[in-house]
Amino acid sequence: MRALFFILTGLFLIPMQSQDLTIPTFLEKWENSRDYLLAVAEAMPEEKFDFRPTDRQMEFREQLLHIKSNMDWLATNYFGAEKASRNSSGGDKLSKAETLEILKISFDRVSKILQQTSPSSLSEQVDFFAGTKTKLQILNLLQDHVSHHRGQLIVYLNLNNIEPPKYVGW
Numbered sequence: 159m160r161a162l163f164f165i166l167t168g169l170f171l172i173p174m175q176s177q178d179l180t181i182p183t184f185l186e187k188w189e190n191s192r193d194y195l196l197a198v199a200e201a202m203p204e205e206k207f208d209f210r211p212t213d214r215q216m217e218f219r220e221q222l223l224h225i226k227s228n229m230d231w232l233a234t235n236y237f238g239a240e241k242a243s244r245n246s247s248g249g250d251k252l253s254k255a256e257t258l259e260i261l262k263i264s265f266d267r268v269s270k271i272l273q274q275t276s277p278s279s280l281s282e283q284v285d286f287f288a289g290t291k292t293k294l295q296i297l298n299l300l301q302d303h304v305s306h307h308r309g310q311l312i313v314y315l316n317l318n319n320i321e322p323p324k325y326v327g328w
């Protein structure tokens with residue numbers, strides 16, 4: 159009887175051990191990334207959403223809309239059935255509340271698309287403007303792009319003597 163227990167236990171553990179955790183792990187981090195970006199955006203008063211450190215840089219609002227646009231473009235073009243244009247930000251002079259709402263919607267859309275993505279598809283090669291990449295590389299770019307611009311937004315907060323929210327990581 160004891161041997162049967164170990165055999166049955168082993169049969170259930172083998173599929174669990176071989177389960178690909180790439181997408182679930184990404185989605186957990188993605189949710190924290192969403193929450194952190196929204197906290198950063200919430201910290202900036204609406205009257206400062208037009209702030210830009212220099213003429214070369216985007217306004218605070220433009221940074222948020224750029225993040226949203228890039229998420230939509232990468233997720234739909236490389237993981238979804240629908241296609242998004244590269245620079246569709248959704249409007250340049252949205253209110254703070256409208257900007258936060260479309261960011262939430264975009265993060266949620268990415269999550270839904272990725273929940274339907276097969277882990278085995280992550281090794282597929284795709285054409286990308288920076289050369290051929292795997293879908294796993296595009297997945298990593300989704301997060302990296304958000305992190306890059308969120309870091310810039312934290313500088314914007316600091317330049318306005320606004321304490322950034324506490325970091326939300328894993």
